[in-house]
Amino acid sequence: MKFFVDTANIKEIEDLVPTGFVDGVTTNPSLIAKQGDDMAETIKAICSL
Known part of the structure; x- marks a missing residue:
């Protein structure tokens, strides 16, 4: 199982x-959008984790 x-x-x-x-x-x-953040920047931040 994966989480x-x-x-x-x-x-x-x-x-x-x-x-x-x-x-x-x-x-x-x-x-x-609910976070109110820039989509591209959010995706970059997630990928960097």
């Missing part, structure tokens, strides 16, 4: 990745 975080919140992802339980991140434009 994916479904969020655009960078802080949430940063907190969860070190646990070792997260296999990846899913997100979508509406989640990024």
Whole structure:
């Protein structure tokens, strides 16, 4: 079984990745829009984790 975080919140992802339980991140434009962040920058930040 694999676990994916479904969020655009960078802080949430940063907190969860070190646990070792997260296999990846899913997100979508509406989640990024709710954060109020730039889509390209958010995707770059997620990929850098």
